[in-house]
Amino acid sequence: MSYALTEEQQLIQQSAREFTQEYIEPIASVIDHTSIHPSAVVQLMAEHDFLGLYLPEEFGGASAGYLSYVLIIEEISRVSGAVASILINHASLAAYSVNRFGTAAQKQAYLSALCSGEKLGAFALTEPGAAPGAGVHKVVAAKEGDNYVLNGHKCYIPNGGVADVYVVFALTSPEAGVKGMSAFIVDGNTAGLTVSRTIGKMGLRGCQSAELIFENVIVSNRNLLGAEGAGMKIAQQAQLAANVAEGAQAIGIAQAAMDDAVRYGKQRIQFGRPIAAFPAIQTMLAEMATNIYIARLAVYDAASLIERGEPFMKEAAMVKLFTGRVGQSALIDVIQIEGGYGYSQEMIASRFYRDIKGAVINESSVEFPEKVIAKDLLA
Amino acid sequence: MPKILVCYKWVLDEQDIKINSGNLSLDSSRAKYKISDYDKNAIEEATLLMEAYEGNVDALTFGSDKVKQSLKDALSRGPGSVQWIGDAAFEQADAFVTANVLAAAIRKNGTYDLILCGEGSADSYSQQVAPRLATLLGIPVITFVQKLCMDGSRTIATRKLGDCTEVVEVEGPAVISVLPEINKPRIPSLKQVMAAAKKPSQEIKLAELELSAEDIIPKTVSISVKGYIMNRKNILFKEASQADNVAKLVASLAQEGLC
Numbered sequence: 001m002s003y004a005l006t007e008e009q010q011l012i013q014q015s016a017r018e019f020t021q022e023y024i025e026p027i028a029s030v031i032d033h034t035s036i037h038p039s040a041v042v043q044l045m046a047e048h049d050f051l052g053l054y055l056p057e058e059f060g061g062a063s064a065g066y067l068s069y070v071l072i073i074e075e076i077s078r079v080s081g082a083v084a085s086i087l088i089n090h091a092s093l094a095a096y097s098v099n100r101f102g103t104a105a106q107k108q109a110y111l112s113a114l115c116s117g118e119k120l121g122a123f124a125l126t127e128p129g130a131a132p133g134a135g136v137h138k139v140v141a142a143k144e145g146d147n148y149v150l151n152g153h154k155c156y157i158p159n160g161g162v163a164d165v166y167v168v169f170a171l172t173s174p175e176a177g178v179k180g181m182s183a184f185i186v187d188g189n190t191a192g193l194t195v196s197r198t199i200g201k202m203g204l205r206g207c208q209s210a211e212l213i214f215e216n217v218i219v220s221n222r223n224l225l226g227a228e229g230a231g232m233k234i235a236q237q238a239q240l241a242a243n244v245a246e247g248a249q250a251i252g253i254a255q256a257a258m259d260d261a262v263r264y265g266k267q268r269i270q271f272g273r274p275i276a277a278f279p280a281i282q283t284m285l286a287e288m289a290t291n292i293y294i295a296r297l298a299v300y301d302a303a304s305l306i307e308r309g310e311p312f313m314k315e316a317a318m319v320k321l322f323t324g325r326v327g328q329s330a331l332i333d334v335i336q337i338e339g340g341y342g343y344s345q346e347m348i349a350s351r352f353y354r355d356i357k358g359a360v361i362n363e364s365s366v367e368f369p370e371k372v373i374a375k376d377l378l379a
Numbered sequence: 380m381p382k383i384l385v386c387y388k389w390v391l392d393e394q395d396i397k398i399n400s401g402n403l404s405l406d407s408s409r410a411k412y413k414i415s416d417y418d419k420n421a422i423e424e425a426t427l428l429m430e431a432y433e434g435n436v437d438a439l440t441f442g443s444d445k446v447k448q449s450l451k452d453a454l455s456r457g458p459g460s461v462q463w464i465g466d467a468a469f470e471q472a473d474a475f476v477t478a479n480v481l482a483a484a485i486r487k488n489g490t491y492d493l494i495l496c497g498e499g500s501a502d503s504y505s506q507q508v509a510p511r512l513a514t515l516l517g518i519p520v521i522t523f524v525q526k527l528c529m530d531g532s533r534t535i536a537t538r539k540l541g542d543c544t545e546v547v548e549v550e551g552p553a554v555i556s557v558l559p560e561i562n563k564p565r566i567p568s569l570k571q572v573m574a575a576a577k578k579p580s581q582e583i584k585l586a587e588l589e590l591s592a593e594d595i596i597p598k599t600v601s602i603s604v605k606g607y608i609m610n611r612k613n614i615l616f617k618e619a620s621q622a623d624n625v626a627k628l629v630a631s632l633a634q635e636g637l638c
Binding site for chain 2 (some may be wrong): 007008011012014015018019022047048049050053062063064068
């Protein structure tokens with residue numbers, strides 16, 4: 001299978017590279033050190049149509065396709081995993097859910113604003129218990145007339161506190177467990193929705209994660225996304241679509257880290273030779289380059305399936321599984337090659353090392369990728 | 380409503396060219412092409428003028444058969460249409476041939492109020508195309524332009540000259556070559572990239588241009604191209620006294636003309 005990108009895809013990739021080098025790379029370390037949500041960068045991404053890139057033109061998107069979208073995620077990740085996460089949570093999770101499962105009225109009301117970047121999206125699934133809908137603070141949506149009233153806690157919600165629109169999962173039939181879970185579109189400024197705290201993280205700093213408290217949050221039944229009880233299906237589909245973008249994030253981070261290790265290996269002289277001349281270093285570089293190459297093909301293939309509207313669940317799970325392994329393994333070797341230099345806080349390798357873990361563990365909460373793949377194989 | 384033409388060159392991206400360490404030959408087998416950097420400034424300036432004065436901008440490029448790859452890139456940066464002349468035989472076209480072909484294409488198209496070029500190309504940087512083009516078209520040229528505006532049929536340009544600047548104005552059509560400081564080329568938004576596919580592009584065949592055989596034979600021929608590697612001098616100062624080491628270092632730097 002060949003992934004010769006079309007002329008348009010190559011231009012989008014080039015444009016994204018120019019954008020990231022101009023606007024994100026110079027401040028990527030600052031975003032990491034301060035953990036502050038880079039709102040100016042998000043605004044610039046909106047102006048360059050990144051926020052609605054693959055979404056339909058009729059709602060203000062660019063209709064450029066999911067493969068073009070993952071190309072952009074890959075480019076952003078080469079300089080900042082955190083900014084890529086902001087976009088993934090907005091586009092692959094929140095906007096994806098509204099686009100795929102929303103009514104025409106919901107799309108008109110929310111998707112246009114998400115595409116233009118007037119509003120930033122977030123995906124509020126995770127709860128403090130073992131699984132969404134399972135803990136003591138589970139979010140429950142009680143029906144009252146034409147409204148639902150939401151109560152409970154969400155935690156580790158990326159873009160939490162900075163998003164304008166949340167896709168929130170809540171139990172409409174608590175007795176049915178996750179099968180009684182439904183999805184809602186909730187405005188960030190709805191009364192009763194508050195951020196109790198933001199959560200400091202090991203990596204992907206700057207993509208703000210927050211705990212949300214829902215206290216008698218009234219949501220109109222017009223904002224029920226999909227049918228009552230369809231929450232789990234919506235969450236799974238959105239997470240798998242996000243898994244492909246996270247695969248692009250992992251290979252973007254791994255590629256940038258490897259490029260850094262190659263540069264370092266050529267410059268660092270030991271025993272009278274650049275360390276890149278030693279077989280042990282070459283073996284590590286060859287291994288990671290091969291893995292990244294293969295993983296990238298898998299990401300592009302899975303993205304193409306989404307773009308063509310074909311089934312993609314198994315492939316997305318495979319991408320999640322494989323790119324995670326490839327990314328983590330590459331970063332371990334990059335730090336090994338760069339030694340104390342790479343280990344120091346000032347250097348990008350250590351940031352990538354911390355970020356890759358976040359790219360791997362995000363959006364694996366509904367079902368582990370292995371389970372999705374096995375279910376498909378054994379069906 | 381000025382009618383503006385911008386000329387650009389499609390060149391190898393120097394960042395992708397590797398120097399073979401043995402014979403210093405250049406390996407461009409994996410190099411991508413790009414719009415020459417200063418030509419991006421010219422495209423941006425033409426687009427800014429178009430936006431300011433509600434004119435229109437056409438683009439024109441000439442080069443090898445690879446130039447066709449450049450069309451959408453150029454169109455995503457602002458021009459409303461593009462014309463291209465590309466042939467594998469022109470891989471080695473010099474400024475003489477380039478100016479002859481561009482001038483013939485421009486004559487075929489009619490007149491423009493302004494023709495913009497970059498000051499020099501990213502590969503050969505001969506800085507000759509704009510003056511040659513103006514001469515062939517019989518119109519004035521303004522080079523080294525760092526600021527540009529229009530007032531009716533007049534064009535006012537600020538030129539950068541060594542340690543001073545000069546403001547000049549010209550009436551009627553002119554060729555302008557711009558410096559990189561004139562603007563910061565925009566990064567096309569994704570919708571601009573997508574829209575580029577819908578803008579018109581047209582190939583001009585060389586045969587349509589009625590050029591003589593002499594017009595398309597380069598005056599300058601590249602005999603060989605080699606990479607340049609600056610080797611470290613590896614000088615160690617090992618005097619017993621640090622003061623002597625410092626004195627020797629300073630003397631050495633002075634000898635190199637560095638202090």
